[in-house]
Amino acid sequence: MNKIIALLFLLVNFSNLKIASTQLTTNQGQVSFFSYTSVENIEAKNNQVLSVVDLSKNEIAISMLMNAFVFKKALMQEHFNESYIESDLYPKAVFEGEILDFDPTVTTPQIKLIKGILTMRGIAKEVEVKTNITMENNAYVFTGTFDLVVKDFDINIPPLLVPNIAKTIAAKFRFEYPTDEK
């Protein structure tokens, strides 16, 4: 009887461990974007992006505060938050998607496609992003780049500033999900 109880206890704990370890989280993901034009280059970085990867379902979720993007020039940051992104009205951007054909047991680098929905300024858009997945120091590292079309998110740019902002913004990301952290 005691053996059965011990076995049950082990089984319950093992299954809990397994469930817990399939969801990996980072609260220090990095997302940056670049706008290149002949007039000026604009770059901003957010180092506090939250992301969860569910290895059992190959799902990924990302959430970021739009006002946590840091620009080189304070005025650019002000315009971004107040005029373009309206971060008081739309404080967060969210992405939810699926990592296609991802095998978490593979420790060699893999290039996979993530398909999902990006919601920014209250507008949801289907997005496909190619990501490079590697294992570094007991952490899954997801890196990649993708393009965002300004018009897709209904961002109003004053006619005077149109030449300063690219129509397509290049975005870059890096998420490091430690496997040994609670």
Add this chain to the structure above:
Amino acid sequence: MKNYLKIPYLLVLLALSVVVFLFFRINSNHKDTSKNQSISAPQLVHLFVTNEVAANTIYKSKLVEVEGVVKKVNFLNGRITVFLNGVSTSSVLCDMTKSQLKVAKKLKKDQKVKLKGVCKGFLNDVIMLNCTLINSKHQ
């Protein structure tokens, strides 16, 4: 004195009143907000977890002084990040300025610290940027 001669004096008096009023108003607001914006890390996290909208109204984009216990310090992606114990799995995530590298390296887990920075809002943690250490002491 004729009435029209009084007008410049009245205008000067009015302008002075406006200046004095604005001076006291700005200063009184400043005192009030600085008083409200010193808080413990668990209390700050609790406020955001229970009512994010209300907490944002008080703290978002404001300079906040936070007192708490160091959970961990890391240097991921070239950033200096200090985590303060909050509530459950949520912490106060403090992105330190570059000038804080030396002091941040000396911080130990469970050390009591006070720091200030600009509160940006809440994801799973309360996010604070441009943070600097005000003082620190070992528990």
